[in-house]
Amino acid sequence: MAAQDDAARIAAIYDDFGRRWAHGTSPLYEDWALGIAGDTDVVERLADLPRAKQQPNLVFASMRWEGCPLLPYIDIRAWLIEHWAGVVSTGATWSVQTNEANRCATWLPPLSRIEGPIALLEVGAAAGLCLFPDRYSVDYRTPAGVRRVHPPAGPSDVLLACTVDSETSVPARWPDVVWRRGIDLEPIDAADDGAIDWLANLVWPGPDHDARVARLRAAAAIAAADPPEIVRGDLLERVTDVAALAPAEATLVVFHSAVLLYLDAGQRRRFAELMAGLEAEIGRRVVWLSNETMGTLPEIDAQVPAGTATDHRFVQTWNERAIALAGQHGAVYETAPFAE
Structure with a gap:
């Protein structure tokens, strides 16, 4: 039950990020966030990470740092699974520091x-x-x-x-x-x-x-x-x-x-x-x-x-x-x- 609750929490975070924050300002991040929110396999992978490393901003930046193409989620999902270890490693090394x-x-x-x-x-x-x-x-x-x-x-x-x-x-x-x-x-x-x-x-x-x-x-x-x-x-x-x-x-x-x-x-x-x-x-x-x-x-x-x-x-x-x-x-x- 705890694992299911954690997965539901992560999916909700990504859904909210896509619909409320990325919508209307970053179409690509909206697409990635909503794609992950509905992707049970990736959500379960995120649930294995420390909570501070599960956040969309960090995961998406780590994907880009590792060379993820800036394409719709359906086109990069296979890339994400293949490069998951590198994305996790980058996320463990860096943090979100939006210095705007x-x-x-x-x-x-x-x-x-x-x-x-x-x-x-x-x-x-x-x-x-x-x-x-x-x-x-x-x-x-x-x-x-x-x-x-x-x-x-x-x-x-x-x-x-x-x-x-x-x-x-x-x-x-x-x-x-x-x-x-x-x-x-x-x-x-x-x-x-x-x-x-x-x-x-x-x-x-x-x-x-x-x-x-x-x-x-x-x-x-x-x-x-x-x-x-x-x-x-x-x-x-x-x-x-x-x-x-x-x-x-x-x-x-x-x-x-x-x-x-x-x-x-x-x-x-x-x-x-x-x-x-x-x-x-x-x-x-x-x-x-x-x-x-x-x-x-x-x-x-x-x-x-x-x-x-x-x-x-x-x-x-x-x-x-x-x-x-x-x-x-x-x-x-x-x-x-x-x-x-």
């Missing part, structure tokens, strides 16, 4: 509202590409037209793009970032070409994602030129001591995207409790910014109006108060659902 710099376009609106110096601490930082929101140019597509904003140093080699539902979301000022740190189980050196190749391989195939690879490599060059310190370790164990290193005169901003979904319910609750007590623990102002999916924390879900479309979107929160919906790869930013 375009998410900074959705971080800038709340960051721009914080006056004075800011210390950034990203949990789940990977190569730290999201630790440079003040180094990228952005095209904000507003109801009135496109507004391009450049960082204080001038136009950047990295141009982000984001559609917003309100002119007020376009930053009127840039955050004054004076300190940057990250925490990750497996930090990535932005100067390591092989590691950046893996990050590029994690980008989904499809026309909606083609620009992401070039943007990732350009952002990696910026990070490599001024590498932030990324501490190796578990976020639950390290967040307090790393936070305590931030300059006392700066507002510490702890932020993350699609990180808590990899924790179980108890771990998510523990992290939320750590964030709630962090300001008192380290004796300085703390802002907790979060981009996470529905279903991560029930108190956040309860703030999302019934009927709100949340596919391909995170719920963005400021100290556990929902303030916007943010596209999973930074392409949209919508405040209307939470307008007072």
Whole structure:
């Protein structure tokens, strides 16, 4: 019964990934996910792997790393069975670390509202590409037209793009970032070409994602030129001591995207409790910014109006108060659902 339950759980994960996340944005991954969801043999093979290695993003990236043709599932199923050992080996070596710099376009609106110096601490930082929101140019597509904003140093080699539902979301000022740190189980050196190749391989195939690879490599060059310190370790164990290193005169901003979904319910609750007590623990102002999916924390879900479309979107929160919906790869930013 346990094995059957595990197989059913995995099939449901792949079905949800295909129908809810890949649909409309990566037709190939939608096809692969739905194909595997209905493939008893492959689902049983996945059930033999550690749970962290069963996830679609990792399996699909491992398939591509091993040379899987970008063809419909019916055409690559035999390849997958034949190369299963290699796919499993690659998945055991690497992990999912979606380091999408375009998410900074959705971080800038709340960051721009914080006056004075800011210390950034990203949990789940990977190569730290999201630790440079003040180094990228952005095209904000507003109801009135496109507004391009450049960082204080001038136009950047990295141009982000984001559609917003309100002119007020376009930053009127840039955050004054004076300190940057990250925490990750497996930090990535932005100067390591092989590691950046893996990050590029994690980008989904499809026309909606083609620009992401070039943007990732350009952002990696910026990070490599001024590498932030990324501490190796578990976020639950390290967040307090790393936070305590931030300059006392700066507002510490702890932020993350699609990180808590990899924790179980108890771990998510523990992290939320750590964030709630962090300001008192380290004796300085703390802002907790979060981009996470529905279903991560029930108190956040309860703030999302019934009927709100949340596919391909995170719920963005400021100290556990929902303030916007943010596209999973930074392409949209919508405040209307939470307008007072």
